[in-house]
Amino acid sequence: MLGLAVRENFKEAFPGAAIYIVNRTRDLSASQVFVSLGVEEIPKYEFDVIVHAGSPASPKDHVVASNVFHANVNLTEQLVNSVRRGGVFIYFSSGEVYGRSSTKSLNEDSPLRPVLAGPRSYYPLAKLAGESISMSRSDIRSVVFRVFHTFGPGLREGDGRSFGDLLWGAKKHSRLELFSSGSQVRSFLDSRDLARAVELSAREKWVSGVFNVGSEQEISIRQFADLVASLTDSKITYSNSEASPVELSSIERLIPNIDKLKNIGWERTISLERTIIETVSSFRT
Numbered sequence: 001m002l003g004l005a006v007r008e009n010f011k012e013a014f015p016g017a018a019i020y021i022v023n024r025t026r027d028l029s030a031s032q033v034f035v036s037l038g039v040e041e042i043p044k045y046e047f048d049v050i051v052h053a054g055s056p057a058s059p060k061d062h063v064v065a066s067n068v069f070h071a072n073v074n075l076t077e078q079l080v081n082s083v084r085r086g087g088v089f090i091y092f093s094s095g096e097v098y099g100r101s102s103t104k105s106l107n108e109d110s111p112l113r114p115v116l117a118g119p120r121s122y123y124p125l126a127k128l129a130g131e132s133i134s135m136s137r138s139d140i141r142s143v144v145f146r147v148f149h150t151f152g153p154g155l156r157e158g159d160g161r162s163f164g165d166l167l168w169g170a171k172k173h174s175r176l177e178l179f180s181s182g183s184q185v186r187s188f189l190d191s192r193d194l195a196r197a198v199e200l201s202a203r204e205k206w207v208s209g210v211f212n213v214g215s216e217q218e219i220s221i222r223q224f225a226d227l228v229a230s231l232t233d234s235k236i237t238y239s240n241s242e243a244s245p246v247e248l249s250s251i252e253r254l255i256p257n258i259d260k261l262k263n264i265g266w267e268r269t270i271s272l273e274r275t276i277i278e279t280v281s282s283f284r285t
Contacts, residue, residue: 002092002147002191003053004154009195013203020045022054039075046084049202052076052134053092055126058160065122072130080133080140088141088208090201091134095148095214095254096124107257108146108210115251131210141208143201145194148214148256152191152275153282163188166225167276170232171283178238182222185253187215190270197266207264212256215268231276 003023010019022037037045055071076091083089098106099113114124135142149163157168162178169176194213201207219227225236258266 001152001154001156002150002194003051005152005191005195006051006053006198009192009199010202013199017048020047039078042078042082045082046087047082048084048087049090050079050083050087051090051092051198051202052079052130055092055130057094058158058164068123068126069129072126073133076130076133077136080137080142083137083140085139088143088202088205089134089137090143090145090198091130093127093131093144093146093210094124095146095212095256096120096251097127097131097146098254099124100251102253102255105216105255105257106212108212108260141205143208144210145197145201145213146210146256147194148189148212148254149186150189150191150194150214152279154191155279155283157283162221163224166228167280168283170228170234171280174232174234176225176229176234176236178222178225178236180221182220182225183252184221185218185255186221186224187217187219187255188224188272188275189213189215189268190272190275193268193270196269197261200264200266204264211261211264212258213261213266214256214258215272216255216258217272218255219272227272228276231273232280 003021007019007021010017020037022039022042052075054075056068080089095106097112097114098110099115102110112128114128115121116125131144134144149161151163151167155164155167159165159168166176166178197211197213201211228234229236
């Protein structure tokens with residue numbers, strides 16, 4: 001989903017560039033517009049810009065730790081070494097590296113206290129390892145985006161995250177199902193706004209380092225569900241948390257401070273309402 005947004009943005013932003021797609025599932029449909037590569041082919045090339053958005057993100061994908069570490073450690077190392085001298089490597093990390101709930105918005109210097117127990121525990125650990133590898137070369141620019149809750153067109157069915165299940169529920173059944181009280185507080189960003197941040201970091205040669213990317217608009221999962229329901233004429237039902245298809249997060253509040261990103265010229269441009277409407281409209285059943 002995030003890679004799709006970056007791909008479409010780069011297509012317009014860099015019309016003279018040769019764009020290569022490396023997909024974990026090797027979706028050859030991408031070759032209709034771009035050159036599709038297998039991972040084993042990467043060492044044949046040196047790239048000016050590499051964007052690594054290839055990690056499993058759904059809680060349903062985190063049952064096999066080796067897959068998560070392979071994408072964020074082994075593949076990150078391979079991709080970093082495929083950037084030409086003077087090029088830029090852009091890595092998608094996660095707001096989950098901050099871990100425990102905070103009453104304040106989290107900035108890039110906030111303590112990193114990832115949750116070390118539970119089925120998702122190794123996801124933020126793998127992301128932190130990927131961040132370190134991303135910064136391992138001194139002859140390239142490295143940009144790390146700690147991505148908070150972000151979605152848009154291309155969100156796949158069965159994603160497993162609350163926003164994905166709510167949006168697909170509205171599309172398929174006109175029924176939204178919550179497995180908790182919905183009290184957890186999150187922020188939501190359009191994937192196309194994330195892609196604009198990626199474009200900015202690729203274009204501006206003075207940009208490097210770690211950046212939070214997300215929205216400062218706080219909204220509980222219950223409020224998000226209410227908003228989806230009102231925009232899609234759906235109804236909300238509640239189920240016992242024990243019936244949840246994935247283990248619920250223990251983080252009650254996860255909100256980024258994005259002043260650092262704003263200071264390099266980025267602004268959010270797409271409202272949450274528009275993102276919800278256009279994402280649901282993009283679904284095919």
